[in-house]
Amino acid sequence: MVSYKELGLVNTRKMFAKAVSGGYAIPAFNFNNMEQMQAIIMAAVETKSPVILQVSKGARNYANQTLLRYMAQGAVEYAKELGCAHPEIVLHLDHGDSFELCKSCIDMGFSSVMIDGSSLPYDENVALTRKVVDYAHQYDVTVEGELGVLAGVEDEVAAEESHYTKPEEVIDFVTKTGVDSLAISIGTSHGAYKFTPEQCTVDPETGRLVPPPLAFDVLEAIEKKLPGFPIVLHGSSSVPQDEVDTINQYGGSLKAAVGIPEEQLRKAAKSAVCKINIDSDSRLAMTAAIRKAFAEKPAEFDPRKYLGPARDNMKKLYEHKIINVLGSNDKLEA
Numbered sequence: 001m002v003s004y005k006e007l008g009l010v011n012t013r014k015m016f017a018k019a020v021s022g023g024y025a026i027p028a029f030n031f032n033n034m035e036q037m038q039a040i041i042m043a044a045v046e047t048k049s050p051v052i053l054q055v056s057k058g059a060r061n062y063a064n065q066t067l068l069r070y071m072a073q074g075a076v077e078y079a080k081e082l083g084c085a086h087p088e089i090v091l092h093l094d095h096g097d098s099f100e101l102c103k104s105c106i107d108m109g110f111s112s113v114m115i116d117g118s119s120l121p122y123d124e125n126v127a128l129t130r131k132v133v134d135y136a137h138q139y140d141v142t143v144e145g146e147l148g149v150l151a152g153v154e155d156e157v158a159a160e161e162s163h164y165t166k167p168e169e170v171i172d173f174v175t176k177t178g179v180d181s182l183a184i185s186i187g188t189s190h191g192a193y194k195f196t197p198e199q200c201t202v203d204p205e206t207g208r209l210v211p212p213p214l215a216f217d218v219l220e221a222i223e224k225k226l227p228g229f230p231i232v233l234h235g236s237s238s239v240p241q242d243e244v245d246t247i248n249q250y251g252g253s254l255k256a257a258v259g260i261p262e263e264q265l266r267k268a269a270k271s272a273v274c275k276i277n278i279d280s281d282s283r284l285a286m287t288a289a290i291r292k293a294f295a296e297k298p299a300e301f302d303p304r305k306y307l308g309p310a311r312d313n314m315k316k317l318y319e320h321k322i323i324n325v326l327g328s329n330d331k332l333e334a
């Protein structure tokens with residue numbers, strides 16, 4: 001049993017309370033490799049932002065849970081080396097799908113876990129989430145649950161269409177499970193194809209697809225039921241069109257990729273939404289820089305010559321999100 005506290009990590013409790021009262025959101029960036037982790041930490045340190053490093057089941061299988069845990073421990077030391085006296089870094093399991101997976105992460109030094117029972121019948125979701133909470137809270141590890149189903153694929157949890165969270169269920173769910181935060185469904189979804197062209201309108205000036213707005217009425221109804229309770233938004237990549245264009249220009253083929261407009265995320269971050277999950281935008285930034293480097297320097301074969309620009313591009317993206325979208329900059333103790 002390794003306690004996250006020995007690794008210098010923190011759980012989400014205080015961080016979320018400050019974010020909700022301060023009207024901003026904590027970035028939850030997925031990672032599975034060193035360059036992503038370095039870019040996230042450099043961006044968090046330079047902007048003085050708390051940050052959640054999150055690991056999906058797929059990332060854990062790809063990179064190895066033990067290595068990821070040491071990387072998170074390394075991230076704390078790296079942040080200090082970069083001049084951050086009091087880094088606030090959470091190591092979080094994203095979309096845990098079983099009690100055993102959550103337990104394994106808690107035992108290995110994760111400071112926060114998500115148990116995603118959103119595809120289960122309501123009572124089974126409650127029972128599974130409660131079981132994880134009972135275990136996690138013994139070690140002061142915080143737990144995120146989910147109600148409502150996002151469109152697309154949530155790891156192995158598949159849903160054909162989005163089912164918004166039912167505001168009338170949230171009080172019962174939070175009370176019965178004891179979760180520390182709640183992921184909700186208000187129209188976001190995972191990946192780079194969040195809406196079909198048929199669901200969008202076309203901007204006459206740019207010719208770009210404009211997606212339908214998020215269901216802010218559902219968010220407001222949830223906030224009324226649970227005043228001040230930490231709410232989480234998954235599927236919150238904006239799919240920057242300049243990165244999509246760069247990928248397509250240098251041999252990629254991303255057609256009609258569309259994300260959540262940043263002004264909608266800014267609005268959400270000012271509400272009880274205190275954790276915003278971003279993975280796809282980092283993948284796009286990394287891929288765009290690598291494709292460009294390959295095209296411009298075809299004779300180069302030193303990975304540092306393409307992973308370096310990829311890291312720079314991700315860092316720029318993370319800083320932009322922190323400062324211009326989530327508003328979590330300048331929130332660390334000096």
Ligand code: G3H
Binds near residue numbers: 030056
């Ligand atoms: O929620 C999904 C995350 O973007 C993780 O995706 O399962 O491909 O690692 P992944």
Ligand code: 13P
Binds near residue numbers: 030190237277278279
């Ligand atoms: P995106 O695919 O929109 O980046 O969402 C990531 C996410 O929700 C991870 O849990």
Ligand code: ZN
Binds near residue numbers: 095190234235277
């Ligand atoms: Zn997610």
